Amino acid sequence: MFGIIASIVDGVLVGSVYGLAAMGLTLIWGVMDVVNLTHGSMIVAGMFGLYFLTDALGLPPYATLPPVLVGGFLVGILLYWVGVHRMIGRPPLMSLLSTFSVNLVLIGLGTAVWGTNLFNVEVSLPGVSLGRYTFPGTHILAAVLTAVIALCLYLFLYRTRMGKAIRAVAGNRTAAELVGIPTTRVLSFAFGLGVALAGVSGMLIATLFPFTLLSGDAYQLKSFVVTVLGGLGNPTGALLGGIALGLVEGLVTPFVPVSWTLVIEFALFVVVLIVRPGGVFTFRRASTR
Amino acid sequence: MMLRRPFFWIIALVIAAFALAPLVGNDVQLRESLLLAAIYITLASNLNLMLGYAGYVNFGNIVFFGLGGYICVYLMGVPGWPLMAAIAAAGIAVSLLALLFGLGILRLRGAYFALATIGVNEAVQAFVANFEPWGGSSGLYLSTEMFKPLGGPMQALWAIYFLLVAVMGLSLYLSYGIKMSKFGLGLLAIGQNEDAASVLGVPTPLYKALAYSASAFLPALAGGLYFFKSAFIQPADAFDLTFSLEAIVIIMLGGQGTIVGPAIGAYFYEELRGWLLTSDTFSHFQLVIAGALLLVIVQFVPGGLMGWAYGRWPGLRRVLE
Numbered sequence: 001m002f003g004i005i006a007s008i009v010d011g012v013l014v015g016s017v018y019g020l021a022a023m024g025l026t027l028i029w030g031v032m033d034v035v036n037l038t039h040g041s042m043i044v045a046g047m048f049g050l051y052f053l054t055d056a057l058g059l060p061p062y063a064t065l066p067p068v069l070v071g072g073f074l075v076g077i078l079l080y081w082v083g084v085h086r087m088i089g090r091p092p093l094m095s096l097l098s099t100f101s102v103n104l105v106l107i108g109l110g111t112a113v114w115g116t117n118l119f120n121v122e123v124s125l126p127g128v129s130l131g132r133y134t135f136p137g138t139h140i141l142a143a144v145l146t147a148v149i150a151l152c153l154y155l156f157l158y159r160t161r162m163g164k165a166i167r168a169v170a171g172n173r174t175a176a177e178l179v180g181i182p183t184t185r186v187l188s189f190a191f192g193l194g195v196a197l198a199g200v201s202g203m204l205i206a207t208l209f210p211f212t213l214l215s216g217d218a219y220q221l222k223s224f225v226v227t228v229l230g231g232l233g234n235p236t237g238a239l240l241g242g243i244a245l246g247l248v249e250g251l252v253t254p255f256v257p258v259s260w261t262l263v264i265e266f267a268l269f270v271v272v273l274i275v276r277p278g279g280v281f282t283f284r285r286a287s288t289r
Numbered sequence: 290m291m292l293r294r295p296f297f298w299i300i301a302l303v304i305a306a307f308a309l310a311p312l313v314g315n316d317v318q319l320r321e322s323l324l325l326a327a328i329y330i331t332l333a334s335n336l337n338l339m340l341g342y343a344g345y346v347n348f349g350n351i352v353f354f355g356l357g358g359y360i361c362v363y364l365m366g367v368p369g370w371p372l373m374a375a376i377a378a379a380g381i382a383v384s385l386l387a388l389l390f391g392l393g394i395l396r397l398r399g400a401y402f403a404l405a406t407i408g409v410n411e412a413v414q415a416f417v418a419n420f421e422p423w424g425g426s427s428g429l430y431l432s433t434e435m436f437k438p439l440g441g442p443m444q445a446l447w448a449i450y451f452l453l454v455a456v457m458g459l460s461l462y463l464s465y466g467i468k469m470s471k472f473g474l475g476l477l478a479i480g481q482n483e484d485a486a487s488v489l490g491v492p493t494p495l496y497k498a499l500a501y502s503a504s505a506f507l508p509a510l511a512g513g514l515y516f517f518k519s520a521f522i523q524p525a526d527a528f529d530l531t532f533s534l535e536a537i538v539i540i541m542l543g544g545q546g547t548i549v550g551p552a553i554g555a556y557f558y559e560e561l562r563g564w565l566l567t568s569d570t571f572s573h574f575q576l577v578i579a580g581a582l583l584l585v586i587v588q589f590v591p592g593g594l595m596g597w598a599y600g601r602w603p604g605l606r607r608v609l610e
Binding site: 217225 | 415
């Protein structure tokens with residue numbers, strides 16, 4: 001019994017990091033109605049950011065967080081101008097295809113240059129022991145960092161001028177433009193922020209598990225599941241959705257082989273989409289576009 | 290009625306050309322490249338029913354091809370069914386699955402649906418890789434005995450080729466037939482404006498589910514034939530992301546929503562691919578170039594080649610659909 005509880009607690013710790021990734025996805029969706037299909041490769045970019053910064057420059061693992069955050073933001077702004085800007089306001093089909101094709105270019109370049117080998121970054125942190133069980137220190141620290149970043153994001157969105165502009169554009173782009181908000185700049189900023197969150201979550205995931213260049217697909221799917229749990233376009237819901245997904249993972253791991261988790265998560269995804277397309281963690285009226 | 294339209298006969302000519310070209314001089318190399326083109330056209334035309342007509346992108350279209358392959362190889366290898374029965378069973382089973390799934394998932398709109406199709410792809414792959422009766426991640430083999438009823442491996446390859454050309458022809462006629470029908474008009478209306486279509490009496494969830502299911506049948510047949518030909522199937526080949534992507538590139542290149550588009554797109558893409566594979570510099574960058582091509586088309590020429598040609602010569606619309 002205690003084993004199951006320990007597994008659930010660990011699942012929740014890891015799940016919060018999935019929530020962080022999903023916050024990036026959902027922020028972009030909420031602000032500009034674009035599903036960012038480069039999300040998976042940006043998570044992988046964060047993973048490789050950790051690998052190369054620790055391996056080549058010898059930085060301690062957690063010191064790579066600021067450079068990954070800033071790098072992700074800049075890459076995100078670049079991606080906005082390459083793949084998204086011309087798609088704003090066009091049918092969803094077009095922005096999906098556009099980000100999909102950018103993702104292909106990135107994954108194609110990555111596999112051609114680095115191949116699809118397994119990478120692993122050793123991070124040694126003392127764990128916390130409770131009875132017979134030890135919670136790995138990396139899992140705890142990842143969850144703590146996630147909480148800090150989520151808090152910072154909240155303060156940014158609700159307390160700063162740019163954050164308020166982002167929320168205004170998400171609410172009504174035309175009205176925001178009429179009151180003098182430079183919407184294009186806000187959109188590119190929000191896209192950069194979303195990608196930065198994806199990159200940081202990738203960096204944190206890479207401290208927990210080994211990864212390959214193609215790991216992004218699985219984590220992207222997890223982000224989708226989390227986002228529909230939390231309601232598309234709702235960052236707070238995304239964090240709760242991540243924790244819920246982690247809880248489910250922790251609950252099934254003792255009973256089911258690991259390779260089945262993706263199938264279970266997908267089943268959950270379909271059920272949620274059909275039963276509550278507005279999200280499980282949406283308490284106010286949700287927009288179901 | 291259909292017989293009097295010139296376009297009906299244009300399709301027939303294309304099929305005849307596919308069937309006869311490799312027979313002249315017994316050209317096996319040409320046959321192999323046309324075989325691939327036939328698969329591309331099959332995948333692209335069927336995907337076009339969703340993407341071009343109804344305006345719903347289906348990133349998981351390769352699932353139909355792969356599942357069709359698995360069901361066919363399994364039925365032939367384990368209970369020992371004959372080829373035709375196994376292929377028919379694969380097509381029907383995959384279509385029914387798609388209909389069931391479609392009825393649930395297609396109540397979703399736009400981006401939600403696209404997310405679901407990506408999920409289908411990942412989940413079916415994960416499922417097949419773990420499903421022991423289908424050999425898990427190591428896959429299924431067929432013995433060369435299976436080619437005996439068709440008169441040995443050499444004859445079997447020709448038979449498979451003609452069957453694939455037939456599947457391709459059926460795909461083109463299916464696209465054409467649907468476009469000429471009330472069902473097709475309903476789908477096109479959904480693609481234009483789903484709310485308006487629904488208000489005007491188009492049963493949108495049902496039509497979308499039917500289109501999804503119809504677009505599953507022929508790719509499943511093609512998958513069955515393709516993996517019977519290689520006598521081997523494993524998850525990585527069956528659900529090859531490249532095929533899935535290529536079908537999308539082909540449609541967008543040729544022109545979404547048209548019937549000639551996927552065929553022309555398949556031809557140009559096949560040429561480009563052949564050139565890339567033989568080039569020293571670019572052979573590793575096939576995905577990159579396909580992706581970049583798609584990006585340029587989506588951003589600058591969303592109508593594709595046919596959209597451009599229609600704009601240039603408006604009279605073309607009356608001859609080529």
